[in-house]
Amino acid sequence: MFGKRKSKTNALALIDDRQRNTIAFALARLLWRFRRQLAPVAVALLVLAIAVTALIVRMTAGTGWLIASYAVAALCAFAWLTRLHGYDRGLAAIVLTITGPWTMLVAYQPGNGGLYGLWALATPVLGLGWWMSGTLRAQLRADAVKQRWNTVAQIAGVAGSKLLATRKTPAGEVLTVKLAAGQTPEDISRKRIEGAYELRPGAVKVEQDKTNARKVLVHLTETDPWTQPLIHPATYHINNSTGRD
Numbered sequence: 001m002f003g004k005r006k007s008k009t010n011a012l013a014l015i016d017d018r019q020r021n022t023i024a025f026a027l028a029r030l031l032w033r034f035r036r037q038l039a040p041v042a043v044a045l046l047v048l049a050i051a052v053t054a055l056i057v058r059m060t061a062g063t064g065w066l067i068a069s070y071a072v073a074a075l076c077a078f079a080w081l082t083r084l085h086g087y088d089r090g091l092a093a094i095v096l097t098i099t100g101p102w103t104m105l106v107a108y109q110p111g112n113g114g115l116y117g118l119w120a121l122a123t124p125v126l127g128l129g130w131w132m133s134g135t136l137r138a139q140l141r142a143d144a145v146k147q148r149w150n151t152v153a154q155i156a157g158v159a160g161s162k163l164l165a166t167r168k169t170p171a172g173e174v175l176t177v178k179l180a181a182g183q184t185p186e187d188i189s190r191k192r193i194e195g196a197y198e199l200r201p202g203a204v205k206v207e208q209d210k211t212n213a214r215k216v217l218v219h220l221t222e223t224d225p226w227t228q229p230l231i232h233p234a235t236y237h238i239n240n241s242t243g244r245d
Contacts, residue, residue, distance in 0.1 A: 036139050039125030047099045048119065051106035057106045066107060070100070091129045098122060142166060149175065152196040156189045164215070172203075172222035179214045193218065 020177075031038065058066045078095050084092055102122075106115055130136060149163040160180035166175045179185075190204040197220060209215035 001147050036136060036143070037131065039136075040130050043095070044119065044127075049101060050099075053102040054107035055110050066140065067098050070104070074100070081150060087133060088135055091126075091133065094129070095126055098126070146174075147199040149177070152193060153177075156192045157187050158183050169219075170223075172220045175218040176209075177216050177218055178212075179216065181214075183214075185216045188216065188218070193220075 035042075054066060054069070057069060077100075081089055081092055081096075102115065102119065105112070109115065145166050146163045149161075153159050153161045158177075158179055161183065162178045162179050162180075165176040165177055167176075179187075185206050185208050186208050191201075191207060193199075193204045196203060199220060199222065203221040205219040205221070207217040207219065209217060
């Protein structure tokens with residue numbers, strides 16, 4: 001009798017463990033899927049961790065070590081900013097300008113609740129700059145293209161190949177693909193790629209990379225430039241005339 005109860009309890013515990021593992025795995029996949037959108041939240045948590053670390057350094061090592069640590073961090077931040085351009089550099093500069101003094105204030109006034117309220121308010125406000133950035137849109141688009149290629153690769157007969165980069169062109173897009181071991185450019189079915197991307201016949205061209213035998217360039221021609229009307233140079237000034245003398 002007791003043995004049956006014990007085995008039943010063990011079975012229920014095993015089911016609970018499996019459910020917890022399933023929920024944890026699903027949560028991890030969800031966080032990974034939206035990792036780029038959640039970047040501001042991750043940065044906010046990192047800033048909070050830096051503030052706590054600064055507080056510990058001040059209390060254990062003293063103000064001198066704290067200032068030295070901030071000096072090194074400032075040099076690293078400046079080197080990082082030099083690698084960014086345009087909008088991204090401006091947004092990063094604003095974030096550093098706000099978070100640097102904030103972490104210092106927390107190190108000296110850890111009981112000031114207003115500082116944590118400012119942290120909670122600044123997270124979505126500064127995060128809005130990231131969510132509206134072209135960098136995020138480009139990264140999400142690249143992720144979508146890579147995810148789609150995994151399916152296309154199986155259809156095209158090169159399962160296991162990896163999409164390394166994408167580049168937009170006036171006529172379409174160029175995919176840089178690294179083939180799996182044992183695969184050659186001849187293994188790629190261009191017609192199947194055309195069908196997978198719903199392109200016109202002959203819109204896909206596969207080109208061997210000149211530096212690596214396992215890399216190929218897959219040209220996707222979404223817009224045929226020859227379908228546009230061509231203007232003869234001799235009549236160009238007539239077609240573009242404004243009607244004035």
